[in-house]
Amino acid sequence: MPIRLSRASTDFDTQFRQFLAAKRETSADVEAAARAIVDDVAKRGDAALLEATRKFDRLELTASSLRVTPAEIEAAVKVCDAATVDALKFARDRIEAFHLRQLPQDQRFTDEAGVELGWRWSAIESAGLYVPGGTAAYPSSVLMNAIPAKVAGVGRLVMVVPSPDGRLNPLVLAAAHLGGVSEIYRVGGAQAVAALAHGTATIAPVAKIVGPGNAYVAAAKRLVFGKVGIDMIAGPSEVLVIADDSGNADWIAADLLAQAEHDASAQSILITDSRRLADDVARAVEGQLKTLPRAGIAGASWADFGAIIEVDRLDQAVPLADAIAAEHLEIMTADPDAFAARVRNAGAIFLGAHTPEAIGDYVGGSNHVLPTARSARFSSGLGVLDFMKRTSLLKCGPDQLRALGPAAMTLGRAEGLEAHSRSVGIRLNLP
Template identity: 70%
Template sequence: MPVRLSSRDPDFAARFEVLLAAKRESAADVEAAVRAILDDVRRRGDSALLDYTERFDRHRPVADALKIGEAEIEEAVAACDRPTLDALAFARDRIEAFHARQRPRDERYEDALGVELGSRWTAVEAVGLYVPGGQASYPSSVLMNAVPAKVAGVPRLVVAVPTPDGVLNPLVLAAARLADVDEIYRVGGAQAVAALAYGTETIQPVAKIVGPGNAYVAAAKRIVFGTVGIDMIAGPSEVLVVADGANDPDWIAADLLAQAEHDSAAQSILVTDDPALADAVEAAVARQLATLPRGEVARASWRDNGAIVVVGDLSEAPPIVDRIAPEHLEIATDDPDSLFSRIRNAGSAFLGRYTPEVIGDYVGGPNHVLPTARSARFSSGLSVLDFVKRTSVLRLGPESLRQLAPAAIALAEAEGLGAHARSVAIRLNR
């Protein structure tokens, strides 16, 4: 049974704090093992990659070929069924259209003192995208990471994907091809992160690494951060559904379970003003669980991490949502914008009764890589901005320097930085 809270209960505040503080993830301490792998790849390059692949993925690439060649990609794509490929292309187009609007604009202007100012954006020169193997090898995630990088103009986009027992995931290759990925390597785990960060004989290093991964991959990304940029480290997925009494409980139950089936550590929360809906949703969840292929995972998630919060009025929902800062927020009411406008913290919002969060996982257009574990309080989902960086620009002439110099010199002197003051003053004597 998920926990049930009511905002009318005298101990609501205390129980809500417990819900907020609950840790759903226990990170295994793999740091020492990961450091050893990183050092080894740094030292031995390709040989180390091949050895780890043999050890962890139980196969040695034919002719030691780490790179997946054109012919192999062709063959894999040919093996995919047409409707799925069409669906991937449809998703790619929609993700591309949404992200194209995120390209930031350069600017350059002169202010009243004759100072020229500006901001110039450039794409990161090379990006590595880690794609997990096995169960969590999602072609949709390849699109969600690769498309924004290409929209940003990244000239070199490299995928690393483990091939356990030598088996390729054809849909992952198809997604990579649809997204114009430039190179694909059959290597996974911490060794893949090391190769992307430091480079080997075969793999040129990149400047930034993105994409989800297991505890080893996450630890490796943390360690190489600084040498290269990384994206956020994603935790288990979450949905918070705000629903009034007019909803079909089966629809809401289906949405809660879509989140729960990802991972037993996933979290689904219902906030409603209708205790009868709360009961009906719980019953519907129990019914639907019986016929779910991934029922066991979903059942554990709902039992251990699920929650239902009953409020006196939906106007109480915004502060509750803001504290939780959910990765995914559904507002299933007739006028969702009136609630949404009062909410500050959420990774992605799904408004109205016909917008299940799952649409956003695949074909909505917005990114599905989103801040988890309450980090929507301070961070955003993946976007084109994660693949570009800004250089600020300043240009003065003799006259505008004269306007700015006295204040700059005064502050340099107040901070005790004599060479700073001199570097300005020395230009005033001409």
């Protein structure tokens, strides 16, 4: 049974704090194992990569068969259901249109002192996209990671995807094709992350690695961070639904289960000021679970991590939502926009009863790679800026250097950095 909390109960604060602190992932300490793999690939390149692939994916490859060929990609696209490929194209176009609006503006201006200042954005040269194999191989995620990179102007976009026992999901290859991926290698795990970061004879290194993966992948990304850029370390996913008495219990239950079916450590939460709705949703979840193919996973997630929190007034839901900092926040109240304006921490907000989160997962256009596990307190969903970097620009002439220089010299000396001061003084004939 999911937890039921009531804001009115005297020990609510303690209960809520415990609820927030509960760990949803048994984070097996795989750091040492990941480090050994990363170091080996850094040192021995392809040989280590092929060895690890033989061991973990039970797949015998050579350097020349690492890369998925154009013919294989073409064949994969042909094998896919046409309606599904059309849906992927529909999604692709909407995701592209949304992300085109994220392209940043450069700035250049001259201040009162005549100093020219500004900055300039440019795309990173190359990016690596990690795609999990097996059940979590989602073609939609390929689009969500690849399209912002292409929109940013990344020239070389390299995908790695494990193919355990040689199996590759044709839809993943089709999505890579639609998303503009330039190279695909059939490798995964920490070894694939290491190959992307350090490069091998076959796989040229990239500047940044994005995409979700298992604990080994996450540990490897943490290890290579600095050598290359990485996106967030993805944790278990969650949805928070905030609804008033007008909420449709069946729809809300369906949304809670859509989140829960991802993973047994996913989390679905309802906050409502309506006891009637709370009870109805609890019942509806149990009812809908009965016919769900992934009832095992969804049921475990709901039982272990699900929660229904009753509040006296919806006002009280605002600080709770900020503390939860949900990856996905659905608001089904009389005026969802006004309510959304009061919440600070959320990865994405879905407004009104006709915006189930699944729309955002696939075809809304916004990105479904969002900060999980409370990280919406400090980070954002994936976007075009993640594939660009900003270079600042500064230009003084002699007059500007005269105006600014003395203060710089004072600070240089105060910090014990005499050569800093002299580099200014030598241009101004100042001691």
